[in-house]
Structure formats: structure tokens, C-alpha cells
Amino acid sequence: KQEVTQIPAALSVPEGENLVLNCSFTDSAIYNLQWFRQDPGKGLTSLLLIQSSQREQTSGRLNASLDKSSGRSTLYIAASQPGDSATYLCAVSSGDYKLSFGAGTTVTVRA
Amino acid sequence: DGGITQSPKYLFRKEGQNVTLSCEQNLNHDAMYWYRQDPGQGLRLIYYSQIVNDFQKGDIAEGYSVSREKKESFPLTVTSAQKNPTAFYLCASSQGRATFNEQFFGPGTRLTVL
Numbered sequence: 001k002q003e004v005t006q007i008p009a010a011l012s013v014p015e016g017e018n019l020v021l022n023c024s025f026t027d028s029a030i031y032n033l034q035w036f037r038q039d040p041g042k043g044l045t046s047l048l049l050i051q052s053s054q055r056e057q058t059s060g061r062l063n064a065s066l067d068k069s070s071g072r073s074t075l076y077i078a079a080s081q082p083g084d085s086a087t088y089l090c091a092v093s094s095g096d097y098k099l100s101f102g103a104g105t106t107v108t109v110r111a
Numbered sequence: 112d113g114g115i116t117q118s119p120k121y122l123f124r125k126e127g128q129n130v131t132l133s134c135e136q137n138l139n140h141d142a143m144y145w146y147r148q149d150p151g152q153g154l155r156l157i158y159y160s161q162i163v164n165d166f167q168k169g170d171i172a173e174g175y176s177v178s179r180e181k182k183e184s185f186p187l188t189v190t191s192a193q194k195n196p197t198a199f200y201l202c203a204s205s206q207g208r209a210t211f212n213e214q215f216f217g218p219g220t221r222l223t224v225l
Contacts, residue, residue: 004153009151034213034214036216041199041219041221042218042219043115043117043201043216043217043218043219044154044201044203044216045216046213046214046215046216049213089153089154091153091154091214097142097144097159097161097167097205098156098159098169099154099156099214100153101153101154101155102153103151103152103153104153
């Protein structure tokens with residue numbers, strides 16, 4: 001069974017600092033990995049999707065890397081802003097229709 | 112404006128009642144999903160549907176039921192057999208298999224048992 005872990009559970013940084021969010025998974029036989037953002041009481045917004053054949057994906061200030069062999073992905077957010085405060089979730093697809101989710105990292109960016 | 116809508120936003124259920132959560136998408140996606148989110152936990156899959164008139168159980172299907180009569184709609188019924196239904200429920204869809212395709216989520220329904 002695929003297990004996805006996100007550490008730390010919470011993170012607080014001053015505005016302007018770069019954010020580094022970690023995601024690890026136990027079974028390296030994945031098809032893709034997706035990063036999501038969730039604001040309090042809201043649904044999930046997809047940020048980046050990395051296919052298993054890719055090493056990284058970039059979108060604006062966001063960059064996600066994938067090391068399938070070691071079971072790790074990292075989401076980098078450059079020059080953090082208070083508007084980046086949210087919970088960030090990673091999810092992996094190991095086949096069929098199922099995504100396995102981590103519990104998330106809650107980020108607070110202090111102005 | 113394409114997307115996924117869920118209704119209601121908040122739902123209150125009395126003990127012993129069945130309630131139905133609505134999920135509609137206009138993205139022309141084949142696959143739809145229902146997840147449950149509890150505080151401090153990752154999302155858990157309840158049911159998913161690959162095509163109309165077909166659906167499969169996820170990890171925590173007990174006490175829930177679904178139907179897929181139209182491509183756009185995938186309602187979830189929380190039955191009285193679900194012992195701890197208070198949670199945040201999220202509906203999602205994807206163009207095809209989640210193996211390769213991005214999942215998109217609705218805004219969620221918060222269900223509270225009174």
C-alpha cells in the first residue's frame with residue numbers, strides 16, 4: 001500500500017523567504033505526482049503535475065522536483081508572499097484511478 | 112466557465128438520516144471521484160466512476176452509495192450506516208485515468224451530524 005508523508009506538518013516563514021516543502025512516498029512505482037494548494041474551508045487547487053518520466057516542473061514562482069528512485073518530491077516556492085499562506089498537499093498515482101494523498105503542510109507567511 | 116460545482120456548501124444531518132451530496136462538472140471529463148477529508152489526515156477515496164453507469168468502491172466505501180446516470184453528475188449518498196459521517200467531502204474529475212491525468216476538485220461540502 002502506498003504511504004505518502006509530508007514533513008513538517010506546519011511551517012512559518014517571514015515574507016520574502018523561499019519555501020521548501022517535502023513529500024515522500026514508499027512505493028517508487030508511481031505514474032505521476034501532483035501538488036495541490038488548499039485554502040481553509042475550500043477545495044483543492046492543482047499547482048503542478050509531474051509525470052514519472054519527468055524530473056521537474058515549473059510554473060511561475062513554483063518549482064517541483066521528483067526523484068522517483070528515492071521516493072521524494074520537493075516543492076519550492078520562491079520569494080514567499082502572505083498570499084502563499086495555505087495548506088499544500090502532494091498526491092501520487094500508483095495506478096488505476098487512485099491518488100494517495102499526504103496529510104499536507106500548512107504554511108504561514110508572516111508580513 | 113468550466114469547473115466542478117458541489118452543493119450544498121454546508122449540510123447538517125440528524126442521526127439515522129440519509130443525505131445526498133451533489134457534484135456536477137462541465138469539463139466533459141470521463142472520470143469522477145469522491146473523497147473524504149478529516150482534520151490532520153490526507154484525503155481518502157470513497158468511490159470513483161470511470162464512465163457512465165459504472166463505479167467502483169474506494170478505500171472507505173462502507174456507509175456510502177453513488178450513482179452515475181449522466182456524465183456530468185456523480186451524487187454521493189451518506190447513509191445512516193455511516194457511523195462517523197462528519198467530515199469535509201470533495202468531488203473531483205479527470206479527463207481519463209488518474210494514472211496519467213490531472214485531477215480537478217470542487218469547492219467541497221462540509222457535513223455535520225447533529
